[in-house]
Structures are given as C-alpha cells and as structure tokens.
Amino acid sequence: MSSPTGPASGLPVRMPRPRQPGRHRRPEPLAAPEGAPALVLAVPGTPSAATRSLAEEVVSIARSELPGLDARIGYLDGDDEFPALPSVLARAAEERSARFEQARAAGSDVAEPDGPVAVVVPLLAGPDNALLRRLRQAVMESRVAAELTDVLGPHPLLAEALHVRLSEAGLARADRARLFTVATAADGIVLAAVGGEEAVQAAGITGMLLAARLAVPVMAAALDEEGSIAATAEELRNSGSQQLALAPYLIGPELDAGLLEAAAKEADCPAAEALGPYPAIGKLALAKYTSALGIAPPQTQGAPVR
Numbered sequence: 001m002s003s004p005t006g007p008a009s010g011l012p013v014r015m016p017r018p019r020q021p022g023r024h025r026r027p028e029p030l031a032a033p034e035g036a037p038a039l040v041l042a043v044p045g046t047p048s049a050a051t052r053s054l055a056e057e058v059v060s061i062a063r064s065e066l067p068g069l070d071a072r073i074g075y076l077d078g079d080d081e082f083p084a085l086p087s088v089l090a091r092a093a094e095e096r097s098a099r100f101e102q103a104r105a106a107g108s109d110v111a112e113p114d115g116p117v118a119v120v121v122p123l124l125a126g127p128d129n130a131l132l133r134r135l136r137q138a139v140m141e142s143r144v145a146a147e148l149t150d151v152l153g154p155h156p157l158l159a160e161a162l163h164v165r166l167s168e169a170g171l172a173r174a175d176r177a178r179l180f181t182v183a184t185a186a187d188g189i190v191l192a193a194v195g196g197e198e199a200v201q202a203a204g205i206t207g208m209l210l211a212a213r214l215a216v217p218v219m220a221a222a223l224d225e226e227g228s229i230a231a232t233a234e235e236l237r238n239s240g241s242q243q244l245a246l247a248p249y250l251i252g253p254e255l256d257a258g259l260l261e262a263a264a265k266e267a268d269c270p271a272a273e274a275l276g277p278y279p280a281i282g283k284l285a286l287a288k289y290t291s292a293l294g295i296a297p298p299q300t301q302g303a304p305v306r
Contacts (some may be wrong), residue, residue, distance in 0.1 A: 061282025
C-alpha cells in the first residue's frame with residue numbers, strides 16, 4: 001500500500017523517464033489547446049445503435065490521439081435519441097459562453113473567445129454533393145460560428161483501410177512481403193463510391209494507391225448509379241481479371257441498406273465490409289480538425305499492410 005507521502009517501503013518507485021537527447025528523442029505528447037473549438041463529427045444516414053457505436057469509436061480514436069479534445073457527435077437526420085447537428089453546435093456555443101462568463105465572474109482577465117465554436121468534420125470518405133449541401137444547411141441553421149471541413153479522402157490511409165477490409169474478407173493478401181497466400185484473392189477490384197461522378201473520381205485516386213499495394217487493377221464505380229458497377233466489372237473482366245471483389249469506399253452510415261449486397265450480385269463477385277471505425281478514420285477526422293485550426297496534427301501514418 002501507499003502512504004500519503006509515497007509508496008510503502010519495499011515497493012518499486014516509478015521514476016520519470018529522462019528525455020533522450022539528440023535527434024532521436026521522442027516528441028513531447030500533443031494536447032488540445034486550452035479553449036479550442038469542439039470537433040463535431042457530422043454523421044450522415046439514418047441513425048441507429050450501430051451508427052452510434054461506429055461514431056463513438058471514431059471520436060474515441062480522435063481523443064486518444066489528442067488528449068483534452070472536446071469531440072462530439074451530431075447526426076444529419078437526428079431525433080430525440082440521436083442529437084441533430086444544429087442542436088449539438090448550439091450546445092457547444094452555450095457551453096463555451098458559460099465557461100467564459102464563469103472565468104470572468106471568478107476575476108480572471110480572459111478575452112472573449114474568437115474563432116469558430118466548432119469544427120464540423122463530415123464522416124464521409126469521399127464527396128457527396130447532396131449530403132454536403134445538407135450539412136452546410138444544418139450548420140447555417142444552427143446560427144453558430146462553425147467551420148465545415150472537407151471529406152476525409154482521398155488519402156493513403158484509406159487505401160490501407162480498404163486493403164485491410166479486403167484481407168479480412170479473404171479477398172486480398174494481408175502481407176505480400178511474406179507471400180501469405182489467399183485462395184480467393186481477387187485479381188481485380190471494383191471500388192464502389194456514392195455521390196456521383198465527383199465521388200468516383202475521388203475514389204479513383206485512392207484506388208490507384210490501393211492498386212499499388214495489391215498489384216492488381218482497381219477501378220472505381222458509382223454504387224448509386226444504375227449499371228455503373230456491372231459495367232466496371234465487365235471492363236475489368238475484359239482486361240483479363242477473372243476473380244473480382246467489390247470494395248466499398250464508404251464508412252458505413254451513408255450506405256443505404258441492401259445497396260452493397262445488390263451491387264455485389266450485379267458484379268457477380270464477393271464484397272468486403274465498409275471501412276467502419278478503422279483507426280485511420282479517427283486519425284483523418286482529427287487531421288481535418290487540426291488543419292482547420294492551423295495547429296500541428298499528431299502523426300497520421302498507420303502501420304503499412306504490405
């Protein structure tokens with residue numbers, strides 16, 4: 001047991017580790033600046049328990065990367081159980097004003113906070129103009145000074161996440177360097193996006209990174225455009241690929257129920273899971289937040305999956 005003055009006699013004492021000198025020393029851990037705006041993760045789609053669990057995992061990852069981060073979740077189609085984005089922003093503004101008034105009442109000589117109350121990060125891998133218009137409208141309806149960031153992709157970390165999801169489904173080698181064989185490994189990938197031609201083009205950029213990782217052709221297609229998935233699958237087969245796989249360039253909440261299953265049948269191939277709460281998603285959401293504030297982000301490189 002420990003005494004008020006320290007550990008009991010005979011017990012080891014944990015001493016602070018001395019800082020390593022020179023260029024190999026570890027960087028000091030980052031923390032959110034005092035009074036920094038809230039990070040509000042904007043979640044599209046119909047709210048559900050699964051959606052909430054996914055979003056909570058994403059913000060948990062962001063908090064672990066930046067201690068002290070005020071991270072919240074706002075739903076584009078919120079209700080009494082799932083707080084809507086405008087109400088989350090309004091609450092963040094009220095709480096910041098209350099903290100300022102409390103500090104003033106306590107005699108602290110603090111300046112009234114300026115800058116955005118919150119930074120809104122869409123939980124979207126790629127652009128979806130219809131959803132982004134609704135997000136901008138929700139931010140305006142809140143009448144709160146908030147900044148809306150770009151979507152999370154394209155980014156190499158998303159290519160990593162796609163690779164992992166494909167390998168989990170047995171559709172790609174987890175580690176080419178060790179020559180780990182997968183009998184069902186695909187020799188062509190249909191990368192499915194939602195949001196029209198702009199979303200397909202953005203997915204194609206990440207698709208090139210995925211193709212470099214897997215050493216197989218990857219082509220992007222619109223999941224919400226009739227015939228796009230089938231046409232892309234046919235193009236891949238005509239170019240020599242015979243064992244295809246469908247990889248959703250989607251996090252999950254923005255995906256309509258049954259759409260992925262129908263697309264897999266259309267392409268006549270198995271499908272991987274959506275990206276979900278892969279650690280890269282939380283890191284990229286945080287990177288969008290820190291970039292909007294002009295502060296140095298924590299490291300956002302994940303462990304490579306070769």
